[in-house]
Amino acid sequence: MNQIQTNNIAKSYGQTEVLRQISLSINSGEFVAVLGPSGCGKTTLLRCLAGFERLDSGKIDIGGQTVSGPKRHLLPENRGIGVVFQNYALWPHMSVTQNVAYGLKISGVPKKERKARVAHVLDLVELGPQANRRPSDLSGGQRQRVALARCLAMESRVVLLDEPLANLDVHLRGALEEEFAAFHARTGATMFYITHDQSEALALADRVAVMDRGRILQFDKPEALFRRPSTETVAGFIGEGRVLEAEDIRPLGGGFASAIVLGQPVKLRCNLDQDARAHAKISFHPGDLHMIADAAPDGICANVTRATYRGAYLRANVMAGPSGAVPLSVDIAAPASLTSGQQVKLALNDGWVIPTTHPTCNHI
Amino acid sequence: MKPSAKNSQILLGSNRVTVYNNMPKRLFWTLRPELGLGGERALLLALVLFVGVLSIAPLARLAYAALVTNDGFDLDRIVDVLGGRRVLEATVNTIWIAVSATLISTVLGTIAALLCNLTDMRKRSLWVFGFMLPLMIPPQVIALAWVQAFSPASPLLGILGWSLPPGMRHPLYSMGGIILLLGLYNGPLVFLSVRASLQRLPASMIEAAHANGAGHRAATLDIILPLIRSGIFAGAALAFVSAIGNFGIQAMLGIPGRVPTLITLIYRRLNSYGTSALNDMALLALLLAVLTVGGMTLTAWLGRQGDQRVETAQRPPRIALGRWGLPIVGIAWLYHLIFLMLPLSALFGTALVRGYGQPVNFETITFQNFSNALFYHEGIRDAFLTSLWVTLTTVAVLIPVAVALGYVLTWRQGCIAQFLRMASEMAYALPGIIIGVAMILFFLRPLPFIGTGLYGTVWVILAAYMSNFLALALRPILGGYAQLDRGLDEAAQLAGAGIFARLRDIVLPSLAPAVMASAILVFMTAINEIQTSVLLVSSRAQTIGPMIIFLEEAGSSTLAAAVGCLMVVMVLVLMSGSLLLGNRLPEGVLPWRD
Ligand SMILES: Nc1ncnc2c1ncn2[C@@H]1O[C@H](COP(=O)(O)OP(=O)(O)OP(=O)(O)O)[C@@H](O)[C@H]1O
Ligand SMILES: [Mg+2]
Numbered sequence: 017m018n019q020i021q022t023n024n025i026a027k028s029y030g031q032t033e034v035l036r037q038i039s040l041s042i043n044s045g046e047f048v049a050v051l052g053p054s055g056c057g058k059t060t061l062l063r064c065l066a067g068f069e070r071l072d073s074g075k076i077d078i079g080g081q082t083v084s085g086p087k088r089h090l091l092p093e094n095r096g097i098g099v100v101f102q103n104y105a106l107w108p109h110m111s112v113t114q115n116v117a118y119g120l121k122i123s124g125v126p127k128k129e130r131k132a133r134v135a136h137v138l139d140l141v142e143l144g145p146q147a148n149r150r151p152s153d154l155s156g157g158q159r160q161r162v163a164l165a166r167c168l169a170m171e172s173r174v175v176l177l178d179e180p181l182a183n184l185d186v187h188l189r190g191a192l193e194e195e196f197a198a199f200h201a202r203t204g205a206t207m208f209y210i211t212h213d214q215s216e217a218l219a220l221a222d223r224v225a226v227m228d229r230g231r232i233l234q235f236d237k238p239e240a241l242f243r244r245p246s247t248e249t250v251a252g253f254i255g256e257g258r259v260l261e262a263e264d265i266r267p268l269g270g271g272f273a274s275a276i277v278l279g280q281p282v283k284l285r286c287n288l289d290q291d292a293r294a295h296a297k298i299s300f301h302p303g304d305l306h307m308i309a310d311a312a313p314d315g316i317c318a319n320v321t322r323a324t325y326r327g328a329y330l331r332a333n334v335m336a337g338p339s340g341a342v343p344l345s346v347d348i349a350a351p352a353s354l355t356s357g358q359q360v361k362l363a364l365n366d367g368w369v370i371p372t373t374h375p376t377c378n379h380i
Numbered sequence: 381m382k383p384s385a386k387n388s389q390i391l392l393g394s395n396r397v398t399v400y401n402n403m404p405k406r407l408f409w410t411l412r413p414e415l416g417l418g419g420e421r422a423l424l425l426a427l428v429l430f431v432g433v434l435s436i437a438p439l440a441r442l443a444y445a446a447l448v449t450n451d452g453f454d455l456d457r458i459v460d461v462l463g464g465r466r467v468l469e470a471t472v473n474t475i476w477i478a479v480s481a482t483l484i485s486t487v488l489g490t491i492a493a494l495l496c497n498l499t500d501m502r503k504r505s506l507w508v509f510g511f512m513l514p515l516m517i518p519p520q521v522i523a524l525a526w527v528q529a530f531s532p533a534s535p536l537l538g539i540l541g542w543s544l545p546p547g548m549r550h551p552l553y554s555m556g557g558i559i560l561l562l563g564l565y566n567g568p569l570v571f572l573s574v575r576a577s578l579q580r581l582p583a584s585m586i587e588a589a590h591a592n593g594a595g596h597r598a599a600t601l602d603i604i605l606p607l608i609r610s611g612i613f614a615g616a617a618l619a620f621v622s623a624i625g626n627f628g629i630q631a632m633l634g635i636p637g638r639v640p641t642l643i644t645l646i647y648r649r650l651n652s653y654g655t656s657a658l659n660d661m662a663l664l665a666l667l668l669a670v671l672t673v674g675g676m677t678l679t680a681w682l683g684r685q686g687d688q689r690v691e692t693a694q695r696p697p698r699i700a701l702g703r704w705g706l707p708i709v710g711i712a713w714l715y716h717l718i719f720l721m722l723p724l725s726a727l728f729g730t731a732l733v734r735g736y737g738q739p740v741n742f743e744t745i746t747f748q749n750f751s752n753a754l755f756y757h758e759g760i761r762d763a764f765l766t767s768l769w770v771t772l773t774t775v776a777v778l779i780p781v782a783v784a785l786g787y788v789l790t791w792r793q794g795c796i797a798q799f800l801r802m803a804s805e806m807a808y809a810l811p812g813i814i815i816g817v818a819m820i821l822f823f824l825r826p827l828p829f830i831g832t833g834l835y836g837t838v839w840v841i842l843a844a845y846m847s848n849f850l851a852l853a854l855r856p857i858l859g860g861y862a863q864l865d866r867g868l869d870e871a872a873q874l875a876g877a878g879i880f881a882r883l884r885d886i887v888l889p890s891l892a893p894a895v896m897a898s899a900i901l902v903f904m905t906a907i908n909e910i911q912t913s914v915l916l917v918s919s920r921a922q923t924i925g926p927m928i929i930f931l932e933e934a935g936s937s938t939l940a941a942a943v944g945c946l947m948v949v950m951v952l953v954l955m956s957g958s959l960l961l962g963n964r965l966p967e968g969v970l971p972w973r974d
Contacts, residue, residue, distance in 0.1 A: 068870060092873045099874050105867030109889040118885070119875030170875065 018044040018079050018173040018206040020065065025074030025084075027060055034060045036230040037074070042223075044079075047200050047207045049217035051253075052227030058210045061227075062176050065208065066099050067092035078174060098172030098205075102179045104163040106151035112138070112162050113147045119170045137168040140202075141195075157188045164199060175199075176208045181216065189216070196220060214254060218242070226250050242301075243285070244368055251299035251370055258344065262298045265369060267291065273369055278316045278337040286369035293372075300367040302331070302345040308363045315361035318344065323354040330354060336362060419879040424796050427785055431800060434847040435807045438818035445821050446662035461660050462667065470640040471667065477558055477641060478624040478675065484563025485619035489570025490612055494600065496571075496974065497578040498586075499701050501709055505974040509955070510716045512972035515568040516951045518908035519628030520928045521944040525723035526552055526561060527632065528730040528941060537722070553637030558630060562623045564719055569622060570615030572971050577611025578604075613683025617676045624672050625811020627911045631929060642668045643813050650820075650915055658821060665817040669810055676809055724948065730941035749942035760943060763922035766838060770923065771906040774845040775853075775899050782853040782898060783891065784883060789854075790861040791869065808851030812844075812911025819844045819916060838921035844912040853902045860894025893961065897970050900958045908947050 020042040027035040034057045042048050050058050063069045065076060067083065067090060075085030078097070083090040106115050113134055120130045138144050141161040151159055160180065167175055180196070181189045197220060200207050211217050217224050218238040225235040226249075234246045245251035248259050262275040265286070273286040277298065284298055308315050318336035321343075325331075330348045335341060346362060348354065447453060461467065492511055496504055514522055527550060530537060551557060586599055594602065605612075630641050635648070646664050649657050701708055729740045731749050738744045753760050785804065788797050807815075823834040823843070834840045864887070872886045888895065910925035917926055924943070931940035955972050 066870075066874065068873075092870065093876045093878060095874075096876075097874060099871065101867040101871060103865065103867060105865060105871040107868055107872070107886055107890070109892075118872065118877070122872075122876045122881060166871070166875075 019077075020174065020206060020208070021077040022065075023075045023077075025064060025076060026072045027057075027064060027069060028072055034230055035064065038230075038232055039074075040225060040232060040235060042206060042208065045204045045206055047209065047220060047222045049209045049211055049221035049224045050227055051211060051214055051217045051224055054212065056227045057230045058212075058227060059178055062099070062178050062208065062210055066097055066176055067095050096170075096172055096174070098167035098170055098175040100163045100167055100175065100177040100180045102182055104151075104159050106159060106162055106166075108151055111148050111150055112143060112154070112165075115151065115162055116165050116169045119166065133169055137165045140168060141165045156184050157192065160184065160188075160192055161195070164195065168199070168203070171203070172205060174206045174208070175203075176210075178210045179212070180209075181211070181213070193220060218254075226253060228253075245299055246371060248297055248299070248370060251297075251368075255301050256345065257299050257301055259297050259299050259370070260342070262296055262369070263294060265290070265293045265296045275369065277364055277367070278342060280314055280316050280364070282364045282367065284367040284369050287371050290369055290371070296372070297370045298367045299370055300364060302347045304364060304366045305344065305346045305362050306365055307346065307348055308361050310359070310361055312361055312363075315363050318346075318360050318362050320354050320356055320358045320360060322356055332360075334360065334362070423784055423879055424788065427781070427788060427800060428796060430781055431785075431803045431850070434843060435803055435850070438815070438822040438847065439806075439810070441822045442662050442665060442814070442818040445659055446666040449659045458663060461663050466640060466645065467642075467664065467667075470642050470645045471671075473555065473639060474624060474641045474643070474668070474671065477555065477562065477630070477639075478620055478671075480559045481562035481566065481623040482616055482620045482679075484559065485566040485570050485623070486612060486616045488563065488567035489572075489615055489619070490574050492567065493571045493574035493578060494604070495708070495712060497575055498600075498604070499708075501701065501705075501712065507712060507716070508974040509972050510720055511571065512568050513720065513952070513955070514565055516904055516955060516972065517948055518910060518925060518928075519565060519626050520632055520910050520925070521628075521727070521908070521947050522565060522723065523561060523629045523632035524928060524932060524940060524944050525727035526557075528726040528937075529723045531726060531730060531736070537726075550636075552633055554633070555637075555639050557637065558633045558639060558641075561629050561633065562626055565626065565629060566619040566622045568971070569618045570612065573615030573618065574608055574611045577608035581607055610683045613679055617679035617683070620675045620679055621672055621809055621811070624668070624675065625813065625911065627811075627813055627914060628929075631914075632932070642671075643811070646813060646817065647914060658817075658824070661817055662821060665814045669814050672811060673809055727941050727944050727948070730938055731945045733938060736937040749938045750946070752939060753942040753946060757939070759922065760924070760927060760939075763924045763927050766841075766922060767907050767909075767924040770838060770842050770845060771903055771909075773842060774849060774906050775902050777846060778850055778853040778902060779895060779899055782850065782857045783888060783895065785850075786854060786857040786861050787883065787887060790858065791866060804851050804854055807847060812848050812909070813915060815844050815848045816912040816915035819847070819912070835916075836918040836920055841913050841916045841921060841923060844916055845906055845909065848909075848912050849902050849906055852905060853898050856894045856898040856901060857891060860891040864890055896961060897958070900954060900970075904951060904954050907950070 020040070022038055022040045024037045024039055025035060026033070026037055038061065040048075050061065052058055060069065064071060064084065065078075070089055071084050073086070075088075076083050078095065082088055083095055107118070110118065116137060117130050117134045120133060125133070135144070135147075138147055141164055143158060143161055143165060146154060146158060151162065154162065163180070177196075181192055184192065193216060196207075196209070199205075209217070209220065218241075221238060223236060224238055224241055226233045226241065228249055234241060234250045236244075236246075241250060241254050242257075245254060245257065251257040251259050260277060262277045262282075262284075265273050265275045265284075267273045267286060267290045268283070271285055271288055273284050273290055275282055275284055275296070275298065316336050317338075317340070318334035319340055320332050320334050322333045323330055324333075326347075328349075330353075332346045332348060332354050334344050334346060336344050344362070354360070447458065449457065451457075495501060496508055501507070530550065552561070581604065586603060625643070627643050627647070630643050631647060633639070634641055634644050642664055646661050646668075649661055649664075730736065732740055732746065733744045734746050734748065755761075785800060789801050789804070819840050820835055823840045826833050834843075868886055868890060869882055872882045877885065908925045909923065910929070913923045914926040914929070917923055924947075928940050928943055931937075931943065958970055959973060961970075
């Protein structure tokens, strides 16, 4: 009903290719987050979906209807899409009520019904008392909620959000994150949420699309991104991931493989169709490394270069490996003390063999 | 379901969710008929028609008439006309006057901008107001005021007994006089441009220069001037365009002083030969257009060489003038005394005496000139009323057009937007007199449906004003758009509003201050306009702007002075009144506000 389908869409500004062959398939009612470094084309993708930009090639279907494509471009005002802008784009000369009511007025909703609906959504976002204020007299969080209410009132089935929390302080972010989740649960709308804060993306979204330089690197569930990244870039980008070279990969069946990492044999997860290879890249996170007893027969030798107190745990930066030249980070449970220069032994409990690069994304 | 939505207590209560879900859902695509590009296409079409009929078509007609006569394209005729002794002399004079005046304006405007923006000069706002004032007074009034400055009625010089001995040729009736007045008149244009550059100059750059041991002089010469270079040249280009096309000063001083320029040549040929010499006039107008565009392009190109782009919005520091404060501020105010008070007081003095050449004292003082100008002189009253309604109509039409045009120029790409941008910039560069000639040519022939030509009627003047002032109306509005968040428009678009609804409900209210400023600017400029209307006025349709020249030519200097004074008063009232709009206006849209 409200699914979004993009087919190989491309967009350039002059010589710069901003979007390259993006294909995404978003289910009706799904909450999708788009994550990526600054300038990778997230906003441009959103503007293409909303209809503010014309495509160079490819097509976009929303709800089964082609809205952008060769020789076809449905104007934004006819797409029935809601957008929450990064800076909210509240009309400064209108009161909160007028801002929320404007779309209803344009679509010809009778005055009485309009009033009722506006009052209702303002109640929902708890802005009833501020209804007659101008946007300039509201706090950042309240403005955010007006922008949400404007979307709610239109009952858009597809809502696009461009870094809606970027301008807010940390405390407010937590509260509003919950509000987005509630918004989604309440409306069942398809949500397309741009952010470059990965904890936000991982916490909110059903699926996350990781973008880099105009391409989608991986589009998957948060847990899959974390545990089974499909490229080195994704592996390095999500959750302080670390990528290392491993040797002698032998599949053990059932999605496991043995390998040699930093001179030590380890058991890793891998794709079911992983083949035996002499070399491969593997990824893991700081939490996958553990300190073991110095007397243990094997284990990765490492030298502590710096230990930082992080509250619940101690973050140790170490130089590891046979030649002591590979920097790693290890988390150690809190009541522990490490000093710089100390020798430790580490074991890698878990890791993921990054699949051999697909032809589609090897030249990014 | 996502963990956060499940775990967190849903903020707004689940009982309301059901209520919400029972509400009728917005029908996704079927609610509104698909209009395609309907509204926006119509708007673009209307704009192209407006600009096409009022700017492009007359100018194309002018170019055609200049090159092709009834006998077809005749190169010999063109060489003949352009090679004539009078034309050559006028061309050389025009170039020389425009270039020299531009130099004066550039130096003057730059120094004034440095003084106002970088130092802690006191009473700066008042000084800036005084500095901008001449630019808002019609040039023919300024010229008239200067002519009166050496008359016995001039309070400043008259008291000193420094008036011109009778029979002696007026020193300003000369090439030097024209250059001086044009240079002073256009200084404010350079000032505005340089000031805009200075406001973008970060304080840290100047502080870094001082930290490296540079004094004020070195910092100004080595750091500030190179960084505002593009602003200086942009201002110089404007000053050049304005000087070469300034009919008021060139005619008031050049005709009695026998210094022919291209503009006065066109004017005098129309007066002596009527419309029979239109092809030759068109050719001269084309020559003037080529000189204008050439000079402007050259200056703009020079400004781009080695352009340093600085992008910050910090305000530059105020250099304390210290012990130099008194002398520098003294010189600054002395400038106003000499170049503003001297001519204006002389203008008022002349307006207050019964006959030209009398000094102002208790025996000669009279308000008869003012009462004549205001109440008894029918020609003046009719001209003023004509000017008033033509100006008001122009404002009423141009403002909506400029808002729509600004929308397209700011937020739309594509070849139509490109065409509109080019056309509006061209109209800005060309001197009004060229528009005047173009309008005569365009409207001389009987119109298809009306059956008579419009030449000689007030309608041509109205059309010329629309064509001439579109670019002026556009400038503050473009400034307003630059400060407007595009998301506001896009959000309304998503709410389903079409282009006209958005212009009315979102853009216009947000732009209101810039629109006000634009209306004031156009009104002030058009009400006293002379450059285009001087060619288009006839016995049937007079405007107030050229009236001064006609009165002066007819020997009614005192009446002309009274009309000039009334214009100055009107300008002052409008300027001061607009300041009351105060801080609601975006930065820099009212030139006279500091
Ligand atoms: N109108 C435009 N003209 C030219 N280039 C543009 C335009 N809009 C965006 N770009 C370029 O396209 C690229 C992608 O821009 P986009 O705004 O989509 O990035 P983003 O991923 O949203 O970045 P951020 O996280 O910083 O918002 C950038 O390199 C940008 O400079
Ligand atoms: Mg962005």
